[in-house]
Amino acid sequence: MEFTYEGRRYPVIVERKRVKNINLHVRTDGSIYVSAAPHVPERVILDFLEKNAARIAPASDRVRQKRQKTVLTDGAEVPWLGKPLTIRYSPKPCKTVREGDVLTVFARTPEEAEYAFIQWRNAECVALFRELNKETYEAFRAAGYQVPYARIEIKDMSSRWGSCTAKTGRISMNIRLMQYPLGCIKGVFFHEYTHFLHQDHSAAFYAVLRRLYPAYDRYDALLKG
Ligand SMILES: [Zn+2]
Structure with missing residues (x-):
């Protein structure tokens, strides 16, 4: 299904399930999602969408614009x-190298630049997360907490910065944190390590977290913004 707002078409995903009302939200990929009971006619759903279009269409646009990747032309900027x-771009073959706020890549096209950038980013991420894992582990042990030395998995996630599986001693970290x-990255490490002690977000959880990483709230606000 799709609907039109100010001349633009928006695809809509309709899920039929036992719900009382028609529910509407914009997903993290910008698509518009509707849930409605099986008996509700399509016409009614479309009316409902049109009534809410002024709110829902701009929200969808915003999400999609945000998701649009930076095209890595020569001189493009990426958050790092x-x-x-x-x-x-280096016209001659070279290793990807960073000097201050400039990253030199061997590339002639944005596709080549992106390939080189991603290779470099992944290696930088592995090295940094390894170091921060050790640092965080040592901070907890030094404070007397019995935490395991976590196995770190690096993932590309759209909805969370990290997660902790206390049972297996594993922590997943989002590669997008490199931006x-x-x-902020340290804050996520301390947050996930604290889950080895408290599997919830209780007052006890935050007491440990803020004691070991006093800057937590400041950096957490940045990630939320
Ligand atoms: Zn948590």
Whole structure:
């Protein structure tokens, strides 16, 4: 199904299930999702969408714009550890190398630049997360907490920064964190490690977290923004 708003068409995913009302929301990929009971006619759903279009269409646009990837042309900027990093093409074969806020890649096209950037980003991420894992583990042990040395899995996730499976001693970390300041990434490490002690977000959880990482709230606000 789709509906039109100000001349633009928006695809809609309709799920039929036992719900009382027609429910409507914009998903993280910008698609519009509707749930309605099996007996509700399509015409009624469309009316409902049209009534809510002024709210729902701009929300969908915003999400989709945000998701649109930066095209890595020569001189393009990408966010890197909280600061802009400028991509520079090297016409001659070279290793991807960062000097200050410039990243030099061997590329002639945005596709080649993206390939080089992703290779470099992944390696940087593995090295940084390994270091922060050790640092966080040691901070907990030094404070007297019995936590395991976590096995880190790096994932590309759209809806969470990290997760902790206390039973298996595993922590998943989102690679997209590499765009944010180091303090934010540390905050997620401390957050997930605290879950080894408390599997909830109780007052006890935050007491440990804020004691071991006093800057937590400041950096967490940045990630939420
Ligand atoms: Zn949590």
